[in-house]
Amino acid sequence: MSSNMNSSYCQAQVVDLMQVQLRFLTISDVATVKVHCLDWFPIEYPDSWYLDITTDNGKYFSLAAVHLGQIIGVVVAQTKGLESCREEDQEILSAKFPLDSRVTYILVLGVCREYRRSGVASLLINSLLEYLRNEPVQNVTQRSRAVFLHVLSDNMAAISFYSRRGFVLHSYLPQYYEVRGVARDGYCYVRYINDGHAPYSGLDKIYHWLAYRAALLAGILCHLPILILKRWRKIARRMLT
Template sequence: MECSTVDTTKARFKALPLQFRFLNTGDIEELKLLCKSCFPLDYPHYWFTLITSDCRFYSLAAMLNGKIVGMLVAEVKCKCQVQYEHDSDILASSFGPDTPVAYILSLGVHPLYRRKGIATELFQKLMTEMSTGTTLVKVKAIYLHVLATNLSAIRFYLGLNFQRWRYLKSYYVIDGQFCDGFSYVLYTNGGRPPWSYSELIANTASALQDLQPCKITVRFMSWIISYFTALLPGCPKVVSPTLHKANCRVL
């Protein structure tokens, strides 16, 4: 899903008297108008029915004078339900297939009310729920997809500490044209990404360093560590172990 046309700066105006509530099926027609003003995609009717009636979705509206001026829709799912070809590896393998994650389907603010901090407030309310677990489980990652050309949304997510995960070639079809996208992810509640190659090598070298020198020739051990450390330029330097004569005998 394209998930956002958002305000990219903090509120520079007097705080708006916003109210927040969950969406319901009575909001569908108003939501259609809001999405049409916010997104280049056409959502089918069943999508609006789904997000306003299915308990899997966290669907929140920002209200101003009784009118919906912003919306955020997120779905909580298990790691094993994440699209395999795109984002299934966003979490380290140490997290099991039932680990909860959240996918932001949509985040948008009406054009007349952008740059007033509404999108930020919507997202912060989602984060509060994800952190406290009062109505949602404590997910380990929040991820989303965004058009590669939607620079304002990308800046917004980077400002919220999201990190780019993957380039999605021809992910969207808009007006009959294929458009590229990106996936972004934010780790929460102790979640973390898989180790990079440099981290894997560095941790392997550190594990070797922690071995008792009595059990392996120190010179050979130092060579192994140096080899792994030099294998990748970004790998942190690991100090070779020293020989403690009092505890080790020469092999």
């Protein structure tokens, strides 16, 4: 799954955010959300996924922005233990945090074309962050430490949006996506919350410094330097443990 705001530009419709209502998705929204996602994203989701995100089972944070009775934007996120994330995503937190630390993955953030650049996406993201900061838990250590997402490397509109809202580049993901049978590169972006923070060790600093600069040149460099860098990091970690 991925979070990937559509980068195509269109003239935004002026909307008063005071007239935009927020509510959680319900099973009756399946057809509408499916139509929107097919328009917003180059990736097709199975029908079972739409049923899952609209069912009140506590698994997802699925919020809709509604204007004049119509869904105009959606954010879907899942909070889970770090150990259940992909290997490359388990490194978004410092090693001081145990693997059962909770992190939140944004699967979907999308807004209807005519409402883009009007603040709806920011409203949805801010609502998610506010919920995670004040999530009712028995112990504050159970709150999510980071919010992260994956985005196509050429989706500059989405990258700019997340960067302006405090998300930072964590890693470059060569050939991470498969879009209509074609391999596409991606990035992982992270925003730290609730006292979560990135790895601080010298090795991690070197890796992220190099990975960030390699990502900036990803459009003109082949993938070999990235693969060598990742292999070097694994070897170095084994030598230091």
